[in-house]
Amino acid sequence: MAVAQKGMEAAATGTLECDVLVVGGGINGAGIARDAAGRGLSVVLCEKDDLAAHTSSASTKLIHGGLRYLEYYEFGLVRKALIEREVLLRSAPHIMWPMRFVMPHAQGQRPAWLIRAGLFLYDMLAKRQILPASSGIDLARHVAGQPLKPIFKRGFVYSDGWVDDARLVVLNAIDAAEKGAKIHTQTRCTALAREGEGWLATLQHASGKQMTVRARSVVNAAGPWTAQFLQQAAPGAQRRHLRLIKGSHIVVKRLFAHDHAYIFQHPDGRIVFAIPYEHDFTLIGTTDLDYHGDSGKVEIDDEEISYLCELSSYYFSKPIVPADVVWTYAGVRPLVEDAAADAKAVTRDYRFELERDGAPLLSVFGGKITTFRKLAEEAVDLLAPVLGNTRPAWTAKACLPGGDVFGSTPQNRSVREFGQFVQGLQREYAWLPAQLVARYARAYGTRIHALLDGRDGVAAMGEEIASGLYAVEVDYLRRHEWAVSAADILWRRSKLGLHLPRETAGKLDAWLLQHRLA
Incomplete structure (x- = not known):
C-alpha cells in the first residue's frame, strides 16, 4: 500500500x-x-x-542576483541567482515582473569605471532572454533624474525583478x-x-x-x-551556527511617478533601495544589523527609521522625515555564520x-x-x-499556480505580454471595475477564473466588507489559501492594509468570526 x-x-x-x-x-x-x-x-x-x-514576508521584494555580493567575491551565488531570475519570472508572471534599477553616481564613493565593470560582469554572468542589459544614463535627461538632487549628473541603469514575497x-x-x-x-x-x-x-x-x-x-x-x-x-x-541579521523597511507616500527603482550607495558600504510600491507608495530598505532578540517579535527601531530617511534624503530633492513614514516592517534573516565582521558582508x-x-x-x-x-x-x-x-x-x-498565462509551460511571452492578459480579463469581466480586475490578475493570475466562477455581476460578489474587498475573495482565501485572520488577508495575501482605513482589520476579524466556514 x-x-x-x-x-x-x-x-x-x-x-x-x-x-x-x-x-x-x-x-x-x-x-x-x-x-x-x-x-x-x-x-x-x-x-x-x-x-x-x-522572514519570508519581510524581504525587500526583489528577485535579484545581488549586485553588491560581487564585492565579496560571491560569484557562484550571484550567478546562481541571476539564472534563477528569469526562471522565476516565467513561472509566475502575475506576482513577479522585471524592474529597472537606477544607481546615481555619488562623488567620493565607488568610482564610475568600477561600477560599470561590475554591471558588465552582472550582465554577463548568466544568459538573459527577458531582462535588458545595463547602461550609463544622463540623469539630467532621464526621467529617473527628476526627483533627485541636481548634483547627481550621471548614473547607471540595470535590470532585476520584483516579487510579492508572501x-x-x-x-x-x-x-x-x-x-x-x-x-x-x-x-x-x-x-x-x-x-x-x-x-x-x-x-x-x-x-x-x-x-x-x-x-x-x-x-x-x-x-x-x-x-x-x-x-x-x-x-x-x-x-552549524546561524547569524541572525535584522532587515527593516519603511513605506512612504509615492516619491516619484515613473516605474524605475533606485539603488543608493551609503558611504558605510550599505545599499538601500527605493522601489515603487502598491501604486501609491515607495518602499525603502533595508538595514543590516545583527539581531539577538525574540525572532517572533522583530520591529524596526527609531534609529533605523532615521537612517533610511537620511540616506534617502541625501539623494532625493524632497527631504524624507520619520513623520512621512506610513508603514514599517522588519524581519530576521537566518544566515550561515561565517567570518564576516560586518552584518552586510555575511553570505x-x-x-x-x-x-x-x-x-x-x-x-x-x-x-x-x-x-x-x-x-x-x-x-x-x-x-x-x-x-x-x-x-x-x-x-x-513548471508554472506556479496562476502563472500559466499563455499555456501550461513557462514562457517569455507570459512576462512580456502580461499587460495584454490583464486587458483580456478586463474585457471578460467588464461588469467589475477595471482596477479591481487588474488587482485580481496580479494576485491570482489565471486562478481569477476560479475566484469568480459562477459570478456574473457585482451583486453576486457577496458583501463588500471593505472598499474593493468582497466576501467572495475572503472566502476564496480561507478555502484555498489558508487565511484565517485579517492580518493574513490584508498584509500577506494582499497589501490592502496599506490602502484601507486602520479600523478595517477589526471589522474584518469580526466578519470572519461571524461568518465561519462550514
Whole structure:
C-alpha cells in the first residue's frame, strides 16, 4: 500500500503517515514541500503561524542576483541567482515582473569605471532572454533624474525583478497541496523523536487539537528557529551556527511617478533601495544589523527609521522625515555564520546538513528568496534517494499556480505580454471595475477564473466588507489559501492594509468570526 494511501486512512484515526515532514512554512519549507510532492513523495508541512508570517514576508521584494555580493567575491551565488531570475519570472508572471534599477553616481564613493565593470560582469554572468542589459544614463535627461538632487549628473541603469514575497510562499504551498501535500498552518511541532526507522512527531494546532505524524524523514526549514528546532530534534550534537541579521523597511507616500527603482550607495558600504510600491507608495530598505532578540517579535527601531530617511534624503530633492513614514516592517534573516565582521558582508548562500544516523533529518541554513527554487531542488535531490525516490527535478519548467498565462509551460511571452492578459480579463469581466480586475490578475493570475466562477455581476460578489474587498475573495482565501485572520488577508495575501482605513482589520476579524466556514 502506498504511503499516501496509508496516510489518508491514518488521518481518520488522528495519525498521519508520510515520507517527509517539513517543519516551517516560509519560502524554503513551502518550496521543498512543493518539489517533494511533485516527485511523488507524501508530504506533511506544519507552520506554527501563518504561511510567510515572518522572514519570508519581510524581504525587500526583489528577485535579484545581488549586485553588491560581487564585492565579496560571491560569484557562484550571484550567478546562481541571476539564472534563477528569469526562471522565476516565467513561472509566475502575475506576482513577479522585471524592474529597472537606477544607481546615481555619488562623488567620493565607488568610482564610475568600477561600477560599470561590475554591471558588465552582472550582465554577463548568466544568459538573459527577458531582462535588458545595463547602461550609463544622463540623469539630467532621464526621467529617473527628476526627483533627485541636481548634483547627481550621471548614473547607471540595470535590470532585476520584483516579487510579492508572501504570495510566492502561498503559491508554493498551493502547488504542494494540489500534488498531495498536507499543509497545516497555525500548527506547531511540539515533540519530535526518532522511532525505529522513522520519526514520531506531535503537531498541535492553535485550537489545542493534536495529531501524530509518523514520517520517514524530517526537513527542518524553521528559518530563524532552525537551530532551536534542531536541538529539540537531536539534542547535544555539534551544530552549524546561524547569524541572525535584522532587515527593516519603511513605506512612504509615492516619491516619484515613473516605474524605475533606485539603488543608493551609503558611504558605510550599505545599499538601500527605493522601489515603487502598491501604486501609491515607495518602499525603502533595508538595514543590516545583527539581531539577538525574540525572532517572533522583530520591529524596526527609531534609529533605523532615521537612517533610511537620511540616506534617502541625501539623494532625493524632497527631504524624507520619520513623520512621512506610513508603514514599517522588519524581519530576521537566518544566515550561515561565517567570518564576516560586518552584518552586510555575511553570505546569503545556503547550506544543508543531512543526518543519516537513523531516520534522515535535513536542516536548511541560510538562503534568499531568489534562490529558493534551486535550494528546494537541491534539498530534495539530497533527501529523495535516501527515501528510495529517483524521480528527476521538475520545477525549473513548471508554472506556479496562476502563472500559466499563455499555456501550461513557462514562457517569455507570459512576462512580456502580461499587460495584454490583464486587458483580456478586463474585457471578460467588464461588469467589475477595471482596477479591481487588474488587482485580481496580479494576485491570482489565471486562478481569477476560479475566484469568480459562477459570478456574473457585482451583486453576486457577496458583501463588500471593505472598499474593493468582497466576501467572495475572503472566502476564496480561507478555502484555498489558508487565511484565517485579517492580518493574513490584508498584509500577506494582499497589501490592502496599506490602502484601507486602520479600523478595517477589526471589522474584518469580526466578519470572519461571524461568518465561519462550514
